[in-house]
Amino acid sequence: MQEFRRFIRGPVGKLLLAAIVIPFVAVPFLDYFSGSSSADTVAEVEGNSITRGAVNQRVERVRDMLRQQSPNMNPAMLDSFVRPEMVLDGLVNEQLILSAAENAGMVYSISQLNPMIQSQPLFQEDGKFSNDRFERELRARGMTPQSYLRGLRQDLIKEQYRSGFMATDFALPAELEEQRRLGEQVRDIRYAQLDLNELRNSFTVTDEEVRSFYNDNQDEFMRPEEFRIAYVELATADYADKVTVSDEDVAAEYQVRKSIMEDSTANTARHVSHILIEVGGDRDLNAAKQRATEAASAIAAGMSFADAAAEYSDDPGSANSGGDLGVVSKGALPEEMETAIASLEPNVVSEPVVSDAGVHLIKVTDVAEKRDMPPLEQMAGQIRADLKQARAEAMLADDVAALEELLYEHGDLQTPAEEVNAQVQTTDWVPLSSLPAPLANPQVQQALSTDEVRRDGHNSELIEVNPGQYLAVRIAEEKPAEPLPLEEVTFVIRERLKGDMAADKVQSLFAEAEAKIAEGADLEALADLFDTEVEEQDGLQRGGAEPSMEVVNGVFALPRPAEGESSAVAMIRTGNGSLVAYQLTRVEDGNVEALSAAQQMAALGELSNVEGQRNFRQVLAMLREEGDVELFPSRLSPNADDAQ
Structure with a gap:
């Protein structure tokens, strides 16, 4: 790997890298559809694998969103709220929707994606799409162009499928009137409430009872294990001040880029359309050639190429858009097509061309003009930044390679850190479930839980x-779990025992x-039993929370009493354990006065939207029931590999 990095940084490596990258400059999106993961499969959905890596990536994305919205959220609470099992369930639903959409023939072609991406302000510089900005923004999010475009196309196909159900539902005026009558209905009640919290305060618990419960339930009152974690961090940003780029370096890099652009066939791109006649089933190659000849004859007789594509082409991604493949360059299409183009x-229009x-x-509809390299003065700033970034990454790569070996050779972190001019930092006492930044990462938590690091005291990988950004960790000190002092938990125990007494009384x-x-x-007799008063509350509405949800x-489940x-x-019995006895005394239907035309249209649209969502939930339930889904939840565990 180290030799490969040195090779890429050399002149031959740069030319090879440019030869790979330059085709994406003329057509940034055509060849980005590839990629795979080697993580364990945690689900099989309609023949498609969902990997543990994909689940973990989505978990972290959701947690990051929540951290941005609530920076002060307890990390332990965040971990328990966004669980891999929950995320896996959502990914299974998405894959079922995607499979159903593809089976229904729904597609998005590359030519449809191009203008959508190019119009995104995030990927633009000076109001124009920038391929460099595109790739830079994706790298910052840990994504590749392949994964981004594949995900975008899949998201659009899934949304197309959802819209087929959610955007096609409708509601009738009579339904709206009934919804208004019931939805805006109010009800009056009388009730008697036995409040569990008030009842709890009527009980007393002695110190002896507290001490006895503490002794009998010692395991419930333990301070968890705590650790002081030593770690070394390497990050690209730390090398920025160590890198210098001279004006001569910038000028030399400019000449290299200019030479590559001038020599590259990617600098002359063509806008291409095609009609594809597939071979397969009852159609052999000769039959395909004959059908292509029929299409060519129709075009020669006056049919437009776009109409011929719609009638004859078997390419679902381009047939309905005139056969348009967008702007293509060398390497983007099969060799036979490129030779003809x-x-x-x-x-x-070409003669029939055979490919796999x-x-x-x-048909070539347009030949892009040869692009001229902007002047050095215009590109100097970007080139300087690129060179500084590349050199910082190269220095980081050297230290990463060295540190990887040193971590195995030494029984401490100090020596490896000194060898790469880094510092060993140590946390305060913390439980493994609540690591501070920058250690608050599932991979770090997993490494600290391995036998090699936790039990044997070795450095992590x-x-x-x-x-x-790279981290190596080891456990510097360990404090075993220990009982919490009785005085720290007395209040908790006393309240718990009082709660148990109150709960028993409520049950009786x-x-x-x-x-x-x-x-x-x-109701008066029940109020006497509860030792409370009968209360009244008017105007209850659906979804209200008083006196309790x-x-x-x-109340709204009760039939309407006679006038x-x-x-x-x-x-x-309410969620907090209280008891409520109640009776319905009056029902008043919602307002059914006529709405204006605009109000009725808006209300019908909203009701249709609600019905569409309900309808799609039923569709999704059917896909889950009838789909080919196999789950392996045990593989979600970070230690699943060790258990197998």
Whole structure:
């Protein structure tokens, strides 16, 4: 790997790298569809694998979004809230939607993606698309052009599928009126509440009871293991001040780039359209050639190339857009097509061309003008920045290679750190579940949990936590788990015991109240049992939270009583353990006065949207039920490889 880095930084390596990169300058998107992962498969969905790496990447992306929205969120809470199992479930749904969309023949061609990407301000400089900016922005997000374009096309196809259900639902005026009548309905109630928190305060717990519970449940009151973590960090940014770039370096690099551009065939790109006749099934090569000849004859007789593509082409990505493949350059298409394109004059249709894909009719619609290299003064700043970045990355690569070996050769971090002019830093006492920055990373947490680091006290491997950022860690000191002092947990134990007493009392009163309701007791009798007063609340609305969400939901589930009468007494236990007995006394339907035309149109649109979402949830449930899905949740564990 080190020899490869040195080779790439040499003059021959630069020319080879430029030969690979330059085709993307003329057509930035055509060859970006590739990529794979070697991580373990955690799910198989319709023949497609979802890897542990993909799940972990999505988990970190979601957690990063939440960190930006709530910087003060407890990391442990964030880890428990965004779990790999939850993310895997979402990825399975996305793959099912994608597979269903592709099976339905939904596609997005490269020519459709190009203008969308080129119009994004994020990828523009001076109001124009910049390929350098495009690749730079993706690298900053840990993405490759391949993965970005593949993901964008898949997202658009999935959204097309969703819209087919969600954007095609509709609602009728009668449905709207019924929704308004029920949705805006209000109800009045009478209720008696036994508040668990108030009941808890009526109990007392002695010091002896607290001490006895503490002794009997020692395992519940332990301070977790804590560690002081030593670490060494290498990052590209740390080398910026160590790099110098002279004016002569900039001028030499400019000449190299200019020479590559002038010599490269990528500097003359052509706008190409084609008609593809596939070979397969009942159609052999001769039949494909015959159909291509029919298409050519139709064009010669006056049919436009675009109409012929729509009628004859088997390429779903370009047939409905006139056969347009966009601007292409050498290396972007099969060799047979490129040979034909090189000899074609603009707006002339080729003879049938045979490739592995089938038989093509090709037309060059435009030849891009040869681009001139901007003057050195205009490019000097960018070239200088590129050279500084490249040299900083090269210095980092040298130190990374050296540190990787030193970590194995030495039993401490200090010596390896000194060899690469880095510093060993040490954290305060922390549990492994709540590491501080820059150690708050699943890979670091996993490394600290291995037997080699945790039990044997070795250095970890060098971990790439972000592009251009590496960490090596070891456990400097360890503090075992120990019981918390009784005085620190006395209040918690006392409140817990009081809560248990109150809960037992509530359970007893609940059974007694149920028996009284069965005997026909009224609300006043239950209020006496609860030692409380009957209260009233008017104007309850659906989704309200007073006196409690459970009571509101229960009230709106009751049938409408006769005018002037009340419903039978009902009882519910709320989420916090309290008891509420209640009865419905009045129902008032929502406003059903006529809306204006504009209001009705907006309301019907919103109702249609709600129905569309509900409809799509049902579609997704059907895909989950009928789809070919196999899950391997045990492989989500960071230590899954060790267990296998």
